Amino acid sequence: MSWPLYDSGIASGLLAGFLFGFVLENAGFGSPRKLTGQFRLEDWSVFKVMFTAVIVAAALLWLSKLLGLMPQGSYYVPTPFYAAMAVGGLLIGAGFAIGGYCPGTSVAGLAGGRVDALVFMFGMIVGTVLFSAWFGPLESLYLAAQGPKAQTLMDLTRIPEWLILIVLAAIAWGGFKLGSNLEKKFGGPYKASDLYGEKR
Structure with a gap:
């Protein structure tokens, strides 16, 4: 069951x-x-x-x-990659502090009629697309300091x-x-x- x-x-x-x-x-x-x-x-x-x-x-x-x-x-x-986690944590923390939203709360804010939440979501999507496009040069950083699988x-x-x-x-x-x-x-x-x- x-x-x-x-x-x-x-x-x-x-x-x-x-x-x-x-x-x-x-x-x-x-x-x-x-x-x-x-x-x-x-x-x-x-x-x-x-x-x-x-x-x-x-x-x-x-x-x-x-x-x-x-x-x-x-x-x-998931397998942890400590270098990427450290850099990503700093960047996403800065985004939280500046924008006032995380990915989940931005959707809740948009559902509540907040335009600034839509701006935050647009920036999040653009950032994801740019990261995907530039993943090649960033791959070595992303895979650095691998933790236990x-x-x-x-x-x-x-x-x-x-x-x-x-x-x-x-x-x-x-x-x-x-x-x-x-x-x-x-x-x-x-x-x-x-x-x-x-x-x-």
């Missing part, structure tokens, strides 16, 4: 995309202020929502494997998956406490009226 829709790629993708967009919009991520507020340490909603999503997904994946709902090896584990954190550390989940939950709790304290210090978190143009 496996999860419903697991083998139907289009249906499961559409369902996951709809649910993801629903959560983003309801968390206020359709406004660029949420993302830039994270960089200013005024609003930690991005950290809290995304870290919660990581822990919930990891816990459900572990339980799915434990109950036989998802066979071992039925999911893809198809290994999970459990494979690398030999630590049980349940223990890693507990450690992640502890890190999240500490991050949530730190974020809440910094929000109080810097005047956050933002309210709905702050995100959609109304005066405080």
Whole structure:
């Protein structure tokens, strides 16, 4: 037995995309202020929502494997390339800070009628096309500093998956406490009226 829709790629993708967009919009991520507020340490909603999503997904994946709902090896584990990850992380982080969107939140913003989200999406598409066109000269950088192939954190550390989940939950709790304290210090978190143009 496996999860419903697991083998139907289009249906499961559409369902996951709809649910993801629903959560983003309801968390206020359709406004660029949420993302830039994270960089200013005024609003930690991005950290809290995304870290919660990581822990919930990891816990459900572990339980799915434990109950036989998802066979071992039925999911893809990418090979890390550390040089490309470092450069790409800096560039995409700068894009987040300047534009106020990530790829997912720009779609949520566009659905909410924000023109700046459309501008961000256009820049993202242009950047992807340029990267594809110039991949030849960039390939050596892209493939530099290759990490271990198809290994999970459990494979690398030999630590049980349940223990890693507990450690992640502890890190999240500490991050949530730190974020809440910094929000109080810097005047956050933002309210709905702050995100959609109304005066405080």
